[in-house]
Structure formats: C-alpha cells, structure tokens
Amino acid sequence: TRHLLGIKDLTREDIELILSTAQQFKEVLQRPVKKVPSLRDVTVVNLFFENSTRTRMSFELAEKRLSADTLNFSASASSVKKGETLLDTVNNILSMKVDMVVMRHSASGAPHFLARHINAAVINAGDGINEHPTQALLDAYSMMEKFGSLQGLKVAILGDIMHSRVALSNIYLLTKMGAEVTIAGPPTLIPKYIEEALNVRVEYHIKKALQWCDVANVLRIQLERQNQPLFSSLREYNLVYGISRSVLDSLGKEIVIMHPGPINRGVELDSDVADGPYSIILNQVENGVAVRMACLYLLSGKND
Numbered sequence: 001t002r003h004l005l006g007i008k009d010l011t012r013e014d015i016e017l018i019l020s021t022a023q024q025f026k027e028v029l030q031r032p033v034k035k036v037p038s039l040r041d042v043t044v045v046n047l048f049f050e051n052s053t054r055t056r057m058s059f060e061l062a063e064k065r066l067s068a069d070t071l072n073f074s075a076s077a078s079s080v081k082k083g084e085t086l087l088d089t090v091n092n093i094l095s096m097k098v099d100m101v102v103m104r105h106s107a108s109g110a111p112h113f114l115a116r117h118i119n120a121a122v123i124n125a126g127d128g129i130n131e132h133p134t135q136a137l138l139d140a141y142s143m144m145e146k147f148g149s150l151q152g153l154k155v156a157i158l159g160d161i162m163h164s165r166v167a168l169s170n171i172y173l174l175t176k177m178g179a180e181v182t183i184a185g186p187p188t189l190i191p192k193y194i195e196e197a198l199n200v201r202v203e204y205h206i207k208k209a210l211q212w213c214d215v216a217n218v219l220r221i222q223l224e225r226q227n228q229p230l231f232s233s234l235r236e237y238n239l240v241y242g243i244s245r246s247v248l249d250s251l252g253k254e255i256v257i258m259h260p261g262p263i264n265r266g267v268e269l270d271s272d273v274a275d276g277p278y279s280i281i282l283n284q285v286e287n288g289v290a291v292r293m294a295c296l297y298l299l300s301g302k303n304d
C-alpha cells in the first residue's frame with residue numbers, strides 16, 4: 001500500500017506528478033459540473049484528532065468531487081474520549097470496508113505508526129510539529145500558478161518555525177524543486193540545527209528577508225504548542241516581526257504574501273496585508289481542493 005506521510009519521502013518526480021495531476025483537477029473544478037467519477041467505489045475516512053477548518057473541509061470536498069464515499073471522524077465526539085486507542089479506533093472503522101485514511105493528529109509520527117499497522121492508504125493531514133505534506137503541495141501549486149516555476153524562486157518562510165509542520169514540509173519541497181529558502185523570525189522560534197540540516201539560510205531581520213524574497217510565507221504563532229511564551233507579548237511580536245503595509249511599502253518592490261491559515265490578525269500579519277493586493281491566501285485555499293483530489297486519486301490505485 002502506498003501512503004503520503006511527508007514530503008521528505010517524495011522525489012522531485014513524485015512532486016511533479018502530484019502537481020500536474022492537480023492541474024488537471026483544477027481544470028475540472030472550473031467547469032459547471034465539478035464532479036468526476038474517478039473514486040466512485042472508494043470510501044475514505046477523515047480522522048481528525050486535532051482541530052481544523054481548511055484541511056478538513058478541503059479533503060471532504062475533494063473526496064466528494066471525486067465521487068468517493070466519505071466518513072468524518074472527530075476525536076472529541078468519539079469513543080476516544082472513553083479511552084479507545086488509535087489503532088482500535090482505526091481498525092473498527094476499517095472493518096466497515098473503508099479504503100483510505102486521512103489523518104490529522106497532535107503526535108508527530110502518528111500517521112507513520114498507523115501506516116505500519118493497517119492495510120489501507122494513509123494520507124497525513126498534519127502530524128504534530130512534523131509535516132503537513134498537502135499544505136506544502138498546495139503552497140507549491142499556488143507559487144507555480146503565480147510564477148510559472150519553482151526553480152530559482154526566492155521564498156522566505158517567516159515566524160514560528162520551531163512549531164511548524166508547514167515550515168518543515170515547505171522546506172523539504174522547495175529545496176527539492178530548486179527554490180532558494182530563507183527562514184526568518186525570532187531566534188527563540190528558529191531551531192539551531194536548521195541551517196546545516198536543511199540547506200536553508202537563516203535571517204533574524206524580517207525586513208532583510210523581505211527585501212531578498214519573491215514570496216513571503218507567513219506562519220501563525222502557535223501558542224497552543226508553546227508550554228511557556230517564547231517572546232514577551234503578542235503586541236511586541238507584531239511590532240518587531242509582524243508584516244504591516246508600511247513594512248511592505250518601504251521595500252520598494254512587490255512581494256507575494258502567503259499564509260497557511262488560520263491567521264492571527266494583527267500579530268504575524270496585519271489585515272491590510274492579509275486582504276491586500278499581494279495576498280494569495282485564498283488562492284492557496286482554493287488550490288487545496290485540486291491538490292488533495294490529486295493525492296487521493298494517485299494513492300487510490302485507480303490510475304494504475
């Protein structure tokens with residue numbers, strides 16, 4: 001069985017295949033009838049052990065557009081609350097003849113564990129601080145739509161890198177595809193090993209990173225993953241590291257603004273930037289459906 005657990009495991013050719021398949025599904029999604037019969041006899045469960053708006057809606061819609069049957073599972077409303085294990089939960093669901101599992105979990109490695117123990121394709125919809133592969137794929141798709149290619153593109157990833165699965169998946173993908181990556185943010189939120197380990201540059205001055213880049217992917221400060229605050233206050237974070245219209249205006253050039261959502265408005269990103277002319281944030285969300293259709297289709301075995 002094939003799985004999508006992380007970008008780390010993919011080759012450049014795998015990524016190109018997913019993105020070109022997504023392009024075909026994006027064309028389908030522009031038609032009056034947006035549905036195709038590709039996964040008519042496939043059943044998918046969306047297992048969410050952690051909150052989500054975009055990823056969960058996007059997978060469910062992608063499955064429906066592909067004519068798959070879908071089941072939605074929220075840990076908070078399930079027998080997990082009575083102490084049932086992850087593996088018991090999934091095996092019970094699979095016994096109802098379910099073919100594929102999409103899973104988000106707060107534990108890094110949870111989908112890898114599942115993939116070793118069950119006989120169904122697993123798609124990682126975000127595991128702890130490890131990876132969020134479909135987010136990186138939809139980010140890449142959105143950058144290619146804007147710039148034509150990732151080769152040589154200068155991408156700055158800004159903010160809370162330490163707790164970000166989006167950052168890690170983006171770094172793996174962008175470096176495999178020939179883009180240049182600079183990580184920028186407060187020293188307390190950037191892991192020390194990252195420069196040597198992952199072939200990226202580190203910049204602690206946000207404005208210098210913005211002056212260098214073509215695209216800024218601004219990340220959310222993930223307060224829920226910090227046991228104690230790693231900077232003095234959100235107000236201060238906004239003053240030093242937040243992206244405001246005045247900072248962008250002072251660059252003397254245009255850069256594209258991305259954010260995976262949900263946005264902490266007025267913290268990492270001001271509203272006039274998030275909603276401004278250089279933002280492609282809602283294009284990212286739109287492209288997520290086509291990208292997830294591609295992942296589901298390619299892993300279903302229906303294209304073999």
Ligand code: CP
Pocket residue numbers: 051052053054055056126135260261262
């Ligand atoms: N980008 C993202 O993963 O958003 P959700 O947490 O709402 O799914």
